[in-house]
Amino acid sequence: MAEPPAGRRSRFSPGALRGVPHAGLIAVLVIVVAFTAMRTETFATDRNIVNILSQVSVNAVLAAGLTLLMTAGGMDFSMGSNVAVTAAVAAKLLASGQPTGWAVAVALLLGTAIGLVNGLVVTFTRVAPFVATLASATLLDGVALLVxxxxxxxxxxxxxxxxxxxxxxxxxxxxxxxxxxxxxxxVMRFTVFGRDAFAIGGNEHVARLSGINVTARKLVLYGTTGALSGLAGLMLLSRLGSSSPGGTAGLSLQLAVVAAVVIGGTSLAGGYGTVTGTALGLVLLGVVANALNLLDFSSNYQPVSVGAVLLVAAVANEMHKARSARH
Structure with a gap:
């Protein structure tokens, strides 16, 4: 049989996978899924898959807002602590007999206000977002304990x-x-606001010179992360049926969300972000946590796995940025 013309031959090669968006992340996810499915029959059931996705739902709401914010060069390390406070306040109101609608409104408004305060501090004092929001997280953790x-x-x-x-x-x-x-x-793909976020993250000074109201955009972004934190707090409260001191919110929740966003490829320096990558990062962390549980590993391994994955993702992120700069 005659060989096909040279121009029609398949040009696929392992190197071509580098051009596939999130190829490395997808490959790791497939490997983890395949390994776990071979080790336990429970993993691949419909019930378990829905359970994994449900468990990462709260993280997903926070990660969506953080992806937008990090794309614009911002950072909010207080979202997990915001969740703890808004869940505690909403629980307090509901336990005292207040209407559900009132508790929901207060939680959302409180979360938004916390986000706006972070935005004001970062925007007008020039304190590094990491420092400002980490201080805010510590303060909010204390407030949650007081509530x-x-x-x-x-x-x-x-x-x-x-x-x-x-x-x-x-x-x-x-x-x-x-x-x-x-x-x-x-919002990121089809709106002016989304394009402005990319521009601010790419070069804030140039964004200002091009006519973008950087201050207003930042305040909206921080307010949005706060509002989504309030929503996540309500979701967590509804799932658990209670709010407890030292619960599942706080720093541990925040680190898992940051890990998912960074694993998904959103740049720590701003200027690049993708919700698709964030969603894949969320699923990967959810699958890893579920696999550790099904394979009877100690729960102490979960923070170890999140920290390890976050470290690897951060290093890979910086290496990718360096390669992009060279080319």
């Missing part, structure tokens, strides 16, 4: 539907997370 006063606050069956019911077999929490991620992706 709890050492006690777990139970809300009974209030907000039970959001945390436990399903729509066509899909948990409400997952529906909310997907809607937030899609909205963030659409």
């Amino acid at each position: 709890h006063d050492g006690n777990t606050i139970s809300i009974g069956t209030r907000m039970f539907a959001l945390g436990n019911n399903k729509l066509l077999g899909v948990p409400y929490l997952l529906v909310v997370a997907v809607l937030v991620l899609v909205a963030a992706a659409l």
Whole structure:
């Protein structure tokens, strides 16, 4: 049989995979999934897959806002602590008999206000975002403890539907997370605000000279991360049915979210970000946590795995930036 003309021969090569978006992340995810599926039959069931996606729903809402903010060169290390405070305040209101709508409104407004305060500090004092928001996180962790006063606050069956019911077999929490991620992706890709975020992250000085109101954009971004933190706090509260001091929010939640965003390829220096990559990073961390659980590893290995993956992703991020600069 005659060989096909040279011009029609397949040009696929392993090197061509470098051009595929998130190829490395997808490859790691496939390897982890395949390995875990071979070791335990429980992993590949529909119920377990939905469980994984539900568990990362709260992280997904936070990661969507953080992707936008980091693309613009910002950072908010207080989102996890914001979740702790808003969940505690909402639980306190619900436990005292206040209407659900009032508790939801207060949580969202409180989260937004916290985000705006961070934005004001970062924008007008020129304090590094990392330092300002880390200080804010420490302060908010203390506030959450004061609200709890050492006690777990139970809300009974209030907000039970959001945390436990399903729509066509899909948990409400997952529906909310997907809607937030899609909205963030659409904003980044198709709106002037999204383009401005990329421009600010790429070069803030040039962005100002081009007529972009950098201050206003930053305040909106920090306010958005705050509002999404409030929403995540309500989601977490509805899933757990209570808020407790030293619960699942705080720094541990924040590090998992930062890890997912960085793993997904969003630049730590700003100027580049992708919601698709963030979603893949969320799924990878969720799968790793689930695999450790199913394979009977100690729960102490989970923070170790998150920290290791975050370190590798950060190094890879910087190497990619260096290669881009050379070319």
